Amino acid sequence: MRVLAxxxxxxxxxxxxxxxxxxxxxxxxxxxAAHLEWLIPAIKGMLAxxxxxxxxxxGLVVSxxxxxxxxxxxxxxxxxxWAHSLGRPLAGVSTLEVIAAGxxxxxxxxxxxxxxxxxxxxxxxxxxxxxxxxxxxQLMKPDVVRDRLxxxxxxxxxxxxxxxRHAAALLAALSPWATAAxxxxxxxxxxxxxTLGRARLLRGERDDPxxxxxxxxxxxxAREFAP
Amino acid sequence: xRVLGIETSCDETAASVVEDGRTIRSNVVASQADLHQRFGGxxxxxxxxxxxxxxxxxxxxxxxxxxxTWSGIEGIAVTCGPGLVGALAVGVAxxxxxxxxxxxxxxxxxxxxxxxxxxxxxxxxxxxxxxALIVSGAHxxxxxxxxxxxxxxxxxxxxxxAGEAFDKVARSMGLGYPGGPEIDxxxxxxxxxxxxxxxxxxxxxxDFSFSGVKTAAIRVLAARRDxxxxxxxxxAASLQYVVAEALVSKLLRAARRHAPRAxxxxxxxxxxxxxxxxxxxxxxxxxxxxLIPAPAxxxxxxxxx
Ligand SMILES: [Zn+2]
Numbered sequence: 001m002r003v004l005a006x007x008x009x010x011x012x013x014x015x016x017x018x019x020x021x022x023x024x025x026x027x028x029x030x031x032x033a034a035h036l037e038w039l040i041p042a043i044k045g046m047l048a049x050x051x052x053x054x055x056x057x058x059g060l061v062v063s064x065x066x067x068x069x070x071x072x073x074x075x076x077x078x079x080x081x082w083a084h085s086l087g088r089p090l091a092g093v094s095t096l097e098v099i100a101a102g103x104x105x106x107x108x109x110x111x112x113x114x115x116x117x118x119x120x121x122x123x124x125x126x127x128x129x130x131x132x133x134x135x136x137x138q139l140m141k142p143d144v145v146r147d148r149l150x151x152x153x154x155x156x157x158x159x160x161x162x163x164x165r166h167a168a169a170l171l172a173a174l175s176p177w178a179t180a181a182x183x184x185x186x187x188x189x190x191x192x193x194x195t196l197g198r199a200r201l202l203r204g205e206r207d208d209p210x211x212x213x214x215x216x217x218x219x220x221x222a223r224e225f226a227p
Numbered sequence: 228x229r230v231l232g233i234e235t236s237c238d239e240t241a242a243s244v245v246e247d248g249r250t251i252r253s254n255v256v257a258s259q260a261d262l263h264q265r266f267g268g269x270x271x272x273x274x275x276x277x278x279x280x281x282x283x284x285x286x287x288x289x290x291x292x293x294x295x296t297w298s299g300i301e302g303i304a305v306t307c308g309p310g311l312v313g314a315l316a317v318g319v320a321x322x323x324x325x326x327x328x329x330x331x332x333x334x335x336x337x338x339x340x341x342x343x344x345x346x347x348x349x350x351x352x353x354x355x356x357x358x359a360l361i362v363s364g365a366h367x368x369x370x371x372x373x374x375x376x377x378x379x380x381x382x383x384x385x386x387x388x389a390g391e392a393f394d395k396v397a398r399s400m401g402l403g404y405p406g407g408p409e410i411d412x413x414x415x416x417x418x419x420x421x422x423x424x425x426x427x428x429x430x431x432x433x434d435f436s437f438s439g440v441k442t443a444a445i446r447v448l449a450a451r452r453d454x455x456x457x458x459x460x461x462x463a464a465s466l467q468y469v470v471a472e473a474l475v476s477k478l479l480r481a482a483r484r485h486a487p488r489a490x491x492x493x494x495x496x497x498x499x500x501x502x503x504x505x506x507x508x509x510x511x512x513x514x515x516x517x518l519i520p521a522p523a524x525x526x527x528x529x530x531x532x
Pocket of ligand 1: 363494495
């Protein structure tokens, strides 16, 4: 099965084609607040490079958060509209799982995304052949993440864009076990999302394109009115 | 040409199929009014979330009611602004994806031009030049339409939009959101002279101001210890009267200056019955056609897009 994967959960946008042979093509760019302009041209260009027709995409995979609300909606509605109107199966994958699965290390991984307002959205995974989830996604203050996780007494790798702003606090909170992954592992890649999502689709798991919504984690701030 | 229109700029999730610019094959509008009602205004993040939940089912319904499948659609039009950025993004992203996957031409449409051109659905091409009053919860603009995409802004509100004044007074009266239709309904049983409110004429220019009359109405309401239903109806009637009076008198003034070939009303407040009849009453004096879209095409919809 040849799938198109989309990740627009962070300030990076990433798209990939994954099939039985593995990752066929991938495009990523730093597009803060510009996912909408970037996404379709990136997909179009990537399909052309890989000589894949739009109709030859047999499944859609999308990173469903946590992450930036607007970016997530853009990715999800793009994938869902495509899947629904052409009758292709759709799988949403956790952005934190995509980050954890991308880390090339074994052992504990804390995937954490910047959730604004001084908080991170994080989850703990154990990496071996694949990333096994140990906790649900949680909203946490970086300096007290240890209180929110199972006891940690072994080396743990931190990854995700929360490291941009909160590396020091996270490392201190998980001292002496924690090390930060290199910045290449801080942003989710569609190649990883596509690999995870394709496996789910092959197992027959799929999401309803009319019902797939972002894992927002945070409730909207209703005090924030339109001007 | 059969075009699928998509509109998600504010708090209506809408999709429509229009054939050859005149025949509405379907016009589906899912209102979010219930969602924003308790806040008395639109909460942008809530609106964006709801658009994502509703858009694809609304598009399905628009196709179904038009009796079409994707193979019957020849183009897609989507509102690209102005509006709430996050809300617009949902409609535009869906439109781009659908246009790409079905290999259809895609056009971005300005929301206010959409309101203006809602008049062409019933009335055919607009005579040029036309004088237009776009009046909604966000806009009160007096515009000279010289041609497609050629506009001269003659006047606008210096503070609240007319629809905003209705919404805010309605909120103080304990009515639902959006307030315009509620005020319209309530005012039918009222006497427009019973509660005197100042008519906001401003100076001899073409700009508007509605914050003064809004404040005056809220003050009159607050001063009344136990407002009975008749008082509320009178207040609603009076508010509509002064707002319509200000809008129409500036429209007439602009018409005298610019001698347009037609006068148009557009936007959500163009659905207001007092404003409609007040303007139609002036049609003879204007000597040019007065065009007002059907009420369902005044409020936000995708047929106009
Ligand atoms: Zn509007």
